[in-house]
Amino acid sequence: MAFDVAIFGALALSPGDMKAWRRVVVDPTQYRVIARVFPGSPDLEPSAVGTLIKALPAAGGYDLFRIEPDDGMYSVRGQFAERPFRKHARQLAALFMSAAQVDIRGDVYFLGKGVREGYAVQLSGGRPTLAMLGTEEIERRSRDPMLDAISDHFRVAPKSTPPRPPAPSVPAPSRRPLLRFPRAAGAPVDPDDTGE
DSSP states (O other), X not given: OOOEEEEEEEEEOOHHHHXXXXXXXXXXXXXXXXHHHSTTSOOOOOEEHHHHHHXXXXXXXXSOEEEXXXXXXXXXXXXXXXXXXXXXXXXXXXXXXXXXXXXXXXXXXXXXXXXXXXXXXXXSSSSOEEEEOOHHHHHXXXXXXXXXXXXXXXXXXXXXXXXXXXXXXXXXXXXXXXXXXXXXXXXXXXXXXXXX
């Protein structure tokens, strides 16, 4: 079964950091952990970050891969089809791990839609980390509101509310009323009186 992969996260960097990062050469073979996490993915040719940022949108099959300023941070948003993700997984991981070379901090996640597959690149100063996500973390990340900005395929479920109880059934009107009030004070009530 083919699936899509959402790529999302936030990076803390200045415009100067972005300029320096664009010049960094991305080489997945520099990080041994990448080969362990993505054993079936090929090592693609080293490329500069600036070149990859321009090439990756078309490579993913959805023309959706962006790193854009967003309220003092940079948002990462992307979507890849399964086959292109498998081909570029090492390159994508190395792209974000290379950000540590210019002291960029943040987290980026790769999350499969409809499958229990997810990965995290964490940049918290020092050496970057790449890890497979466990089931609980995948569940938590699948509810991240950032997924809404990626595509209609990755909508966060709305808050659920219990259904309204059914309306009480109203008995069908009968010819005889259940209660009959006297028409005048002190007048006797005829139980067979239908009011006609």
